[in-house]
Amino acid sequence: MSIYDYSVPKPKGEELKLADFKGKVMLIVNTATGCGFTPQYEDLEKMYEKYHDKGLEIIDIPCNQFGHQTPGTDDEVHQFCQLHYKTQFPQMKKSDVNGVNELPLYTYLKEQKGFAGFGKHKFASLLADMLSKVNPNWAENPDIKWNFTKFLINKNGEVTERFEPTADMAEIETKITELL
Numbered sequence: 735m736s737i738y739d740y741s742v743p744k745p746k747g748e749e750l751k752l753a754d755f756k757g758k759v760m761l762i763v764n765t766a767t768g769c770g771f772t773p774q775y776e777d778l779e780k781m782y783e784k785y786h787d788k789g790l791e792i793i794d795i796p797c798n799q800f801g802h803q804t805p806g807t808d809d810e811v812h813q814f815c816q817l818h819y820k821t822q823f824p825q826m827k828k829s830d831v832n833g834v835n836e837l838p839l840y841t842y843l844k845e846q847k848g849f850a851g852f853g854k855h856k857f858a859s860l861l862a863d864m865l866s867k868v869n870p871n872w873a874e875n876p877d878i879k880w881n882f883t884k885f886l887i888n889k890n891g892e893v894t895e896r897f898e899p900t901a902d903m904a905e906i907e908t909k910i911t912e913l914l
Contacts, residue, residue, distance in 0.1 A: 737891045740839040742795060743827040745808035750824060752839070755791050757889050759913045761906070762793045762843065764831045766803035766881035767814045770857065774882050775819040777903040781910060782823045788914050789889070792823035797831050800880050804828060831878045840878065843885045847896035848876035855900030888913045 738756060741749040752760070761781075766772060782792050796811045798804040804811060808827055815821040831840040851873070852858035861880060865872040872879070882899035886909055894913065897906050 735842065737839075737842065737887055737893065740842060742793065742837065742839055743829065745812065745825070745827045750793070750826060752793075756891065758789045758791050759785075759889055759910060760791045760793060760887040761884055761910065762795065762839070762887065763882060763884045764795050764797040764840075764878060766797065766800065767806065767811055768803040769801070769881040771880070771882040771899045772803075774899070774903060775815060775821060777907075778823070779819050779821050781907055782821075785910060785914060786823075790910060790914065794821070794823055794825040795831070795837070796825065796828040797878075797881065798828060799830055799832060799878075803881060831883075843893060843896075844876040844878070846893035847885060849873060849879060849898070850896065852879075852898050852900045855902075858900050861900070886910065886913070 737760075738753040741751045744750055763778065765775070778792055782790065796804045796808070806814065811828060812825055815825060830836045852861055862873075865879060880899050884897040884901070884906065885893055886895040886897070886906070888894050895909055
């Protein structure tokens, strides 16, 4: 299977086929509207505006699995993003990224790129402490750890990078430009 074999549900019930993005660079991100990382929407929108015409697609998959930080309906999430960040990239139906109801796309993404740590971000130890209280072996599995985890896919459909929410957005932009 490849990334192009997957689709993602849109808020109104249709499916977004990733095969429609063959030949483009994709950044797939699980988002939240009430998270400390929510301001990353601003950086994501700037990258979308800057690189969309050059072949970048950002796929926003809202998720409520981490601290229940996306409590609203799909419409409320969309309105929040429009009001606060004027997002233009496609926003999907709120979905699970871990567990029995996870999107099959996320099963695939996690198989391609597992968790490699939070780096040196100011929230890295806070996230590690919080996650270790829930599961002492949290770092040993490929599960998504928190909101705003990003997967970068090249023009050939290969998952090239996994960025945790603590990753520097300038580093992500650099990796995107290298693939474009």
